[in-house]
Amino acid sequence: MEEETLSFKCVAFDVDGTLLDTEKAVLTSLQRVLLEETGKAPAAEQLRFVLGIPGVTALEQLGVPDCDAAFAKWVAYAREYDHLVTVFPGIPEVLDQLQNAGATLGMVTSRTRVELEGDIVHFGLLERFHAVICADDTEGHKPDPDPLLKLMADTGFSPGEVIYVGDTVYDSQCARAAGVKFALALWGAGDPNVPCDYRVAHPAELVEICRPAPGR
Template sequence: MPFKCVAFDVDGTLLDTVKPDLMSLQKVIREETGQTPSLEELRPLLGIPGVTALEQLGLPDPQAAFDKWAAYVREYDHLITVFPGIWEVLDELRDRGVTLGLVTSRCRSELDRDVTRLGLLQYFRAVVCADDTERHKPDPDPLLKLLADTGMNPGDVLYIGDTIYDSQCARAAGVKFALALWGTMDPAIPCDYRLAHPAELLPLCRPAAEA
């Protein structure tokens, strides 16, 4: 049965933000601790709320460090791009009448900084940010809120993401998960579908005749 709703993660799925996120995080850690972990060492911290990531690093004031991180990442805004093929797929899915959603670990202000600035927000009927639920990915609450907001059943929804947290969130919510191979750092993440290009979403969604 074709999916009626497609929900996207943002970083590593819609937007290629890895390098600016990691470079700015590295800068914060260097200033706060005097240590300079490699970008590869920091990569597993992406995909969860920023303050939570900084708590895991043991920084004494994670919120203050997060505010600094959010300020520094702006220095690298010019490196943030929309992955090839995303615009065309969003246009096609919208034309088919597929409900589009965002489920992200970004807070609302972080979302506005890039997603709104780049013109992507217009496509999405339901948007769930870290501010909107008490528990975050890998817990199911963000996707459960999307289901509540759209009136969809779990079987109607396909979630697209790039991290193990996305996969675990989808599984816990009873939603099928597609791994965005164009953005993931780990192609072995458990999933229902492995997609090499955004266009591979289209056969999984209801065709235009059913829209």
């Protein structure tokens, strides 16, 4: 795909459930933390709401007494389950295609930079992204628009030039609040009915979405 004029000049991606399949590692390590901190380990399905929000926020909502200490433990335990983390099929290829077409790639995640460094660096994805916004970088977090607003401030793109690809309602709400189009990554989404502008079954479809419509 040669460089061309694109409908969206910046394609921003969420990490968990969009670039990486981390659900089992995240929830298994969280269950372990909760068992130690509260004496109870809810079923994974009851914990899926934590996917897409900052870890400390999730622990606060779960009623953990010392969230900072528990979060540090969660990060450490998650490392023990790194072998369960995989890159979703088609992601490396579509990142290359979008870059070759002239798109700027962004990453907007609720992970802290410490959390991000392990998986993303291990899989060789980080170097592909021009701008990376983590939970450390903004006061407000998804579903607030702050992370995407920060991305646009750093890259100079306007809302109409950006599309955000994510898998949760938090991602959708963040995009809507920032005035950015949202593509729902069905390959990682737990709920296929999350409000969105585009429902994307496979990463390769993003290339066509970013191409301008005929006559434009």
